[in-house]
Amino acid sequence: MGKSNRNTDRRQAAEALRRQQAAEARRRKIVFGVAIGAAVVLIGGLLVWGIWMNSKPEYEVNEPSAAVTDTYAVQIGDGPVEIDLYIDYMCPACNQFESAYAEQIQSWVDDGSVTVNYHPLTILDRLxxxxxxxxxAAAAAVCAADAGEQQFLDYTLALYANQPAENSEGLTDEELIAIGTDDVGLGADWQSCVEDETYRGWVQEGNANATGEQGVSGTPTAKVNGEVVENSAFADEVQAAIAG
Structure with missing residues (x-):
C-alpha cells in the first residue's frame, strides 16, 4: 500500500472517530436534557402538591354542644357497655352495617344497656x-347531634338511605340540608351550622386521631369495651358484654 493510501485511510479513520464522538456527545446531551426535564416535572409536581396541601382551608376546631368524647365521637346513651363505631358516610359497608344493626343498637340504647360512641371519619374524601x-356529611351529622341524640341517629340513617356512590361527587350541601329538613325535621339552627361548616375542623381532627393514635385503618370498625370485634359477630359480642 502506498504512502498516500495510508494517509487517506488515517484521515478516514480519524473522521469516523470524530463522527462517533460527536454522535456520542449528542446522545449524552439528549439523555441529560431528558433527565433534567424529568427532574423539573417532578419538582414542579411536588411544588403543585405542596401548594395544594398548603392551600387547603384550615377549619376551626369547634367543640359540639352535644355529648362527645375526647376521641371525637358523638356519644349516644349512657349504659355500662361501651361501643365505639367508626363510620364513613360514603362507605357502602358502613351502610350495610347500619342496616343490619341499627334497630338492635337503638333497643340497647333505649333499655340503658350501652353507650354508643359514633366516630364519623373522613377516610373516603379521596373517593x-x-x-x-x-x-x-360528617360535619352535618355532628350538627344534627347538637339538636339531640335521636336527630343524630335519624340523620345518620337518612344519609345512608341517600348514600352516593364511591368515586362520585357525592351529595351537594343543598342536598345534605334538604335531607335534614325534609326527612328528619331539623331546623334553621341546624341548617346554619351546616352552611357555616361549624364542625369541619372537629371531624378532621377526629379522623386524624382515629387513624393515628387509635390505629383505625378502615370503616366500619366496631369496638366493644375497647376491643375490636368482627362485624359479623358484633351483636353476639355486645350481648355477651351486657350479660357480663
Missing part, C-alpha cells in the same frame, strides 16, 4: 372527586 363529601 368523592374533590368535593370532600365524607367530611361535609
Amino acid at each position: 368523592s372527586s374533590g368535593t370532600e363529601y365524607s367530611s361535609r
